[in-house]
Amino acid sequence: MHRQRTFQRQFVELLEPRRLLTASVSGAIMEDVNANGTLESGETAPVWTTTIYADLNRNGVLDSGEPSATEAPYATSYHLSLATGGTYMIRAIIPGGYVASAPSTGYQIVTVQNGFGILGVNFGAWRIGKYSARSFDDTNSNGTQDSNENSTYNRTLWADLDGDGVMDPNEPASASDGSSAELDLRGGTYTMRLAPPLGWVNTTAPDGVTRTIQGGIGNFPDPLGQHGTYNLAGTLANDVNGNGLLDPADSVLAGWTVFADMNKNGALDTGEPSAVTDSSGNYALIDNQLANSFNLRVRTPSGQVISYFRVYGGATTYNGFGRDDLVVPASNIASGRIFADLNGYNVFNTGEYFIPNITVYADVNGNGALDSGEPTTTTNTTGNFSFAVPNGTFAVRPLDGNNYAVNPSFPAFASKTWTNNNSNIPLGSLGMIDNAPSSRTHAHVTGVIFNDVNRNSRWDVGEALMPGQIVYIDYNHNGVRDSSEAFAVSGADGRYILADMPSTGSSTSTDIRVDTTDGWLNTRRGFDGRSVQVYANQGALVDVGIYAAPDVGVASASLDVDDQQALNVTFTYDLGASLQNGDFVLFEYLNGIWAPVATPFSMTTSTANGQSTVVLKLPQLLANGAYRLQVLPGSVADATGRKNGSASNYDFTILAADGNHNQTVDIQDFNILAANFGKTGQTWSQGNYDYSADGTITITDFNVLAANFGKHIEAPATMALSTPLGASMIGIANASPLTLSRKEATDRIVDSVLA
Numbered sequence: 009m010h011r012q013r014t015f016q017r018q019f020v021e022l023l024e025p026r027r028l029l030t031a032s033v034s035g036a037i038m039e040d041v042n043a044n045g046t047l048e049s050g051e052t053a054p055v056w057t058t059t060i061y062a063d064l065n066r067n068g069v070l071d072s073g074e075p076s077a078t079e080a081p082y083a084t085s086y087h088l089s090l091a092t093g094g095t096y097m098i099r100a101i102i103p104g105g106y107v108a109s110a111p112s113t114g115y116q117i118v119t120v121q122n123g124f125g126i127l128g129v130n131f132g133a134w135r136i137g138k139y140s141a142r143s144f145d146d147t148n149s150n151g152t153q154d155s156n157e158n159s160t161y162n163r164t165l166w167a168d169l170d171g172d173g174v175m176d177p178n179e180p181a182s183a184s185d186g187s188s189a190e191l192d193l194r195g196g197t198y199t200m201r202l203a204p205p206l207g208w209v210n211t212t213a214p215d216g217v218t219r220t221i222q223g224g225i226g227n228f229p230d231p232l233g234q235h236g237t238y239n240l241a242g243t244l245a246n247d248v249n250g251n252g253l254l255d256p257a258d259s260v261l262a263g264w265t266v267f268a269d270m271n272k273n274g275a276l277d278t279g280e281p282s283a284v285t286d287s288s289g290n291y292a293l294i295d296n297q298l299a300n301s302f303n304l305r306v307r308t309p310s311g312q313v314i315s316y317f318r319v320y321g322g323a324t325t326y327n328g329f330g331r332d333d334l335v336v337p338a339s340n341i342a343s344g345r346i347f348a349d350l351n352g353y354n355v356f357n358t359g360e361y362f363i364p365n366i367t368v369y370a371d372v373n374g375n376g377a378l379d380s381g382e383p384t385t386t387t388n389t390t391g392n393f394s395f396a397v398p399n400g401t402f403a404v405r406p407l408d409g410n411n412y413a414v415n416p417s418f419p420a421f422a423s424k425t426w427t428n429n430n431s432n433i434p435l436g437s438l439g440m441i442d443n444a445p446s447s448r449t450h451a452h453v454t455g456v457i458f459n460d461v462n463r464n465s466r467w468d469v470g471e472a473l474m475p476g477q478i479v480y481i482d483y484n485h486n487g488v489r490d491s492s493e494a495f496a497v498s499g500a501d502g503r504y505i506l507a508d509m510p511s512t513g514s515s516t517s518t519d520i521r522v523d524t525t526d527g528w529l530n531t532r533r534g535f536d537g538r539s540v541q542v543y544a545n546q547g548a549l550v551d552v553g554i555y556a557a558p559d560v561g562v563a564s565a566s567l568d569v570d571d572q573q574a575l576n577v578t579f580t581y582d583l584g585a586s587l588q589n590g591d592f593v594l595f596e597y598l599n600g601i602w603a604p605v606a607t608p609f610s611m612t613t614s615t616a617n618g619q620s621t622v623v624l625k626l627p628q629l630l631a632n633g634a635y636r637l638q639v640l641p642g643s644v645a646d647a648t649g650r651k652n653g654s655a656s657n658y659d660f661t662i663l664a665a666d667g668n669h670n671q672t673v674d675i676q677d678f679n680i681l682a683a684n685f686g687k688t689g690q691t692w693s694q695g696n697y698d699y700s701a702d703g704t705i706t707i708t709d710f711n712v713l714a715a716n717f718g719k720h721i722e723a724p725a726t727m728a729l730s731t732p733l734g735a736s737m738i739g740i741a742n743a744s745p746l747t748l749s750r751k752e753a754t755d756r757i758v759d760s761v762l763a
């Protein structure tokens with residue numbers, strides 16, 4: 009029966025001699041349900057209409073005249089005819105809602121000869137599954153949303169991949185600025201967590217909720233309850249520069265007691281909410297008593313109560329997260345206000361306005377000029393300033409700036425004397441001349457830039473302020489700082505001021521962004537800064553978080569032994585022009601150590617789906633042995649400046665005539681050669697062990713096998729310490745294409761169908 013079937017196929021082949029002058033590519037198409045890049049049982053019925061094409065100009069688009077084949081939905085294979093042999097980039101058009109996984113680049117490079125076809129050029133993709141959650145204030149803590157319980161906002165939903173209860177940078181996370189949060193995920197079972205603010209707890213799913221995600225299915229929002237006690241938190245520090253704000257230079261105060269003086273008697277009484285600051289100066293008061301009016305006070309470790317801090321009423325506390333950073337004066341403080349003196353009388357009148365971003369200094373030596381070492385500060389959006397000054401008698405002066413000039417009749421505040429190194433003297437108001445009043449909108453934006461470690465878009469206790477960051481208003485919402493868009497640089501305290509910005513009013517909004525570099529990204533919806541409406545004669549307070557994105561890394565690496573031992577490396581990002589030959593070093597394992605091999609590579613690069621792929625080829629074949637390809641640390645970077653923080657290693661072995669890749673030359677390798685002896689157009693894996701150009705299996709290939717028969721390459725133990733980077737050549741994603749004639753390709757297809 010087998011002979012008859014073989015004869016019939018040969019007969020069909022002889023009836024089609026006209027097709028021997030063409031070339032073809034064939035392969036499988038799969039719905040990669042588990043997104044692992046491997047064709048498995050149950051993954052043979054893609055639901056999309058697949059188009060496979062030869063991208064002749066390699067521009068990633070199917071252009072007119074390029075060979076293509078479109079298969080119907082549920083087709084599990086394709087066949088693409090080519091006019092002639094050659095090297096082609098074969099691409100699959102992946103529909104929306106899918107992510108390519110076999111290969112992840114969405115294309116494969118193949119070389120085919122006239123009259124031959126290539127099998128095994130396979131493509132697969134997985135469908136995105138969606139999970140969404142809606143947070144609500146579970147006031148009775150019963151885990152169920154009742155009719156009187158409302159949605160809450162600014163919650164981050166994330167998939168806890170490692171189950172540690174901490175949101176890591178590589179874990180999928182949602183926006184944190186809406187009442188409903190959504191994640192795009194591949195199929196699988198996940199632990200979903202909703203991040204609670206400080207003082208809140210999850211009531212519906214205290215330990216997270218386990219959900220199984222299926223590709224192409226959107227899970228309706230889960231109502232996830234949280235409930236919080238009234239709370240207040242912040243950092244306590246010495247106000248070293250006297251500006252009344254928490255700055256990086258301010259020394260934190262550990263072991264001090266912050267308490268809510270509920271009866272306002274100036275003492276910490278039994279039952280009143282209190283907390284002792286930790287080693288970072290942080291405190292948190294979490295108690296429902298905070299719904300009532302109280303005085304916020306601080307007690308030193310020696311028991312002295314400082315009574316000047318805030319008065320809180322029930323309406324000003326938060327059922328959620330309230331932040332109050334507390335600073336204790338550490339020196340003399342000079343405070344005051346600068347305003348636009350439109351009539352020149354140095355008296356603040358109706359219609360005059362306060363001036364932000366003006367430099368003010370203590371003229372300690374009395375010479376009327378700012379000298380090195382004299383204390384300085386800048387006014388905030390309401391024209392106020394406060395800073396530390398030394399003992400002595402002197403005046404505080406403003407400097408010209410931003411089209412404001414010192415009034416010659418009133419160039420400085422009245423001179424004052426500071427004597428006890430702990431005095432706080434209010435200086436009142438001082439007028440300056442506005443040289444461009446018609447250009448003023450008095451629409452000011454100010455805030456801090458902070459390291460948003462947990463990516464919740466809110467400046468939390470312990471998150472550091474970020475100096476030297478370029479902040480800009482992105483009026484056209486294109487995510488890029490254009491030359492016409494105003495910007496400011498955050499100071500040493502992480503604060504910035506954008507003064508007299510164009511007003512957007514209530515009908516439109518703009519974006520406040522940080523022009524991030526060196527691998528940092530904005531947080532809010534994960535990437536795009538903060539949205540704000542800017543009004544004339546008003547100041548907006550906008551704190552912007554940035555976070556350190558994961559390092560650039562190697563997504564996969566493989567050895568293509570059929571392609572003259574080419575090494576293929578795909579990175580997690582588009583690395584563009586940063587990729588250079590010198591980024592890669594080859595080592596050989598000799599006498600128990602990794603020794604560098606002085607071998608230059610020829611390098612070709614390509615980019616697809618935001619990832620760069622490098623193909624490295626050597627001028628000569630490697631000898632038998634164990635090898636390591638290393639990507640040097642810090643050598644490559646993407647467009648935002650993110651670098652590979654550590655070395656990435658890919659270990660592989662070379663053994664001539666090891667056709668089945670089992671690290672031993674044995675009878676199986678001989679059988680491969682024998683089965684293809686005399687054939688042309690064969691690859692190394694099919695017995696072309698001498699890499700002859702025409703792929704003919706001859707006696708020279710047998711000689712290579714004979715010279716290595718019985719040899720075995722053992723991977724050294726130290727190789728276990730290297731980073732595994734998907735080196736396997738088994739599976740649909742990484743399998744080397746198999747070159748066959750049209751007749752042999754037909755035989756194999758029929759065999760697989762009839763089997």
